Amino acid sequence: MYTVHHLNNSRSQRVLWALEELALPYQIRPYQRDAKTMLAPPELKAVHPLGLSPVVEFVDAAGERVVLAESGAILEALSAQANGRLRPTEGAAGRACTYWLHYAEGSLMPLLLLKLVMGQISGPKIPWAVRPVAKAIAATVNATFVDPRLRLHLDVIDQHLAKSLFFAGDELSIADIQMSFPVLAAKHRAGVGDRRHLQAWIARIEALPGLQRAIEKGGPIGFEG
Numbered sequence: 001m002y003t004v005h006h007l008n009n010s011r012s013q014r015v016l017w018a019l020e021e022l023a024l025p026y027q028i029r030p031y032q033r034d035a036k037t038m039l040a041p042p043e044l045k046a047v048h049p050l051g052l053s054p055v056v057e058f059v060d061a062a063g064e065r066v067v068l069a070e071s072g073a074i075l076e077a078l079s080a081q082a083n084g085r086l087r088p089t090e091g092a093a094g095r096a097c098t099y100w101l102h103y104a105e106g107s108l109m110p111l112l113l114l115k116l117v118m119g120q121i122s123g124p125k126i127p128w129a130v131r132p133v134a135k136a137i138a139a140t141v142n143a144t145f146v147d148p149r150l151r152l153h154l155d156v157i158d159q160h161l162a163k164s165l166f167f168a169g170d171e172l173s174i175a176d177i178q179m180s181f182p183v184l185a186a187k188h189r190a191g192v193g194d195r196r197h198l199q200a201w202i203a204r205i206e207a208l209p210g211l212q213r214a215i216e217k218g219g220p221i222g223f224e225g
Contacts, residue, residue: 007054071181072105
């Protein structure tokens with residue numbers, strides 16, 4: 001049995017989806033963000049010192065209790081526990097799976113986090129006296145760096161998806177599960193425009209029963225964390 005320390009409105013939705021696709025038994029231990037700060041509750045620090053989610057607990061084949069954080073590491077571990085399902089390792093599919101599995105958090109997500117931060121520093125929570133300056137700074141950062149880079153990344157993703165149905169070929173893999181959060185966050189925060197291959201991939205994964213079951217059990221996917 002796998003225990004998922006699941007924070008609402010967070011990346012841990014991907015872990016639930018992976019568990020559904022891999023048909024591994026799990027239970028959810030839910031946590032709620034602070035309604036004002038949107039930060040994770042301090043109780044999560046009792047599970048992992050960073051106090052973040054997702055974190056998964058399970059007992060491995062050697063009987064050792066494992067507490068594992070980081071979405072990519074968790075997805076790889078779950079795939080290994082399921083005899084390598086959803087994790088191609090050979091040829092182009094294997095290379096693509098590895099690349100996109102790391103790209104999601106290493107390249108795309110930092111831009112989306114910066115986009116989120118720029119929106120917050122120009123928002124209503126900023127004191128009115130400095131709001132015009134903060135808004136101007138955020139607009140400049142978005143216009144000169146964040147938005148052009150995001151457009152480039154989304155173009156590259158769209159071009160890749162023109163070659164296959166999913167990120168590592170024509171079958172679902174953990175690369176798709178890992179990429180789901182940043183792609184949907186990009187759609188929410190910046191839009192994906194007329195990139196039809198990317199749009200088709202989004203529609204394809206949203207129709208999958210495994211993702212639908214994960215959303216039913218864990219709540220809707222959010223983009224504040």
